[in-house]
Amino acid sequence: MPRMLDVSDDVRAEIGDEEADRLLAGxxxxxxxxxxxxxxxxxxxxxxxxxxxxxxxxxxVLAFAHATCVPSQVVPVAEEQLRGAVRSITGEDTADPLAEAVPHGVSAAPQYASAAPSGYAGAAQPRAQAAVQDPPQQPGRAAPSPQAVLGVTSGVVLVGGEARPALVVEPTAPITRPGSGQGDDFLSLLTEQGFLPVVDLNRPPGPNHGWSVLIAMGQLHAVLMPSANGGAPVAWWQAHRPMPLSEGWRNAANRSRQVMIYAAPAGTIGTQPREDQLRAALDRAAASGALVGASMPLAGT
Incomplete structure (x- = not known):
């Protein structure tokens, strides 16, 4: 029986006409x-x-989505991130992601991804940490010292009375410009990359064109920025392991198709166990002039 499937030209080019026709034929x-x-x-x-x-x-990994959520598309993902997603879906950290397919699981392409829902409703998400990727050919990006990593916390924040998905970025130590070695240049480096000061959290931050948030299989994988050479976007921040997102966060993201990114210097926000406390910490940071932000579309799913 034919399935009600949309297979884009990009997907067809990757999997081949024969496989695409088999999918469409059910x-x-x-x-x-x-x-x-x-x-x-x-x-x-x-x-x-x-x-x-x-x-x-x-x-x-070939996955499926409601056509009303996302169109058929090819989503580039870092190999290690994709393998990590495979392991998290199969529940076997040592599993070979190219092994034979498991029902409603993952294997060699084409394959059908399905994962159990995850999240922490009503609470700010546990913080994920990862070093910022900073190739020399991309000057001006936030570069941590060897001891510093960026912590990212997800939460649903009320903006103008509407629940909006947010990611809060805070280094574990001061971020300095390459070669500087002193002070904290985190906010100035970000403003040079299109982030703007946030003075009122009741208004969403302006867009940062070319940046996006990569959500794959319901989990946070990376924050992407434009490539310096005009090619495909590159990861500005990338999770060591895919970061679970609450059902409320995912629902808010699907409604708005935008994610609010807020960033503050080390020690400004801290780890907040509830979303109301996260919002209060953001308000304090904004009032002291220690908060920048940007809105970004979702990349992939």
């Missing part, structure tokens, strides 16, 4: 699935469904 596609964007159930027999192909250097 030979190689599941009926029921968990949407890789909103994590709610879907069915290729009953509703229009997008095929979403996550592609690394060696690994590829």
């Amino acid at each position: 030979e190689n596609a599941p009926g029921a699935y968990d949407c890789t964007s909103c994590r709610t159930p879907g069915n290729t027999d009953q509703e229009r469904t997008s095929t979403v192909l996550f592609v690394g250097q060696e690994t590829a």
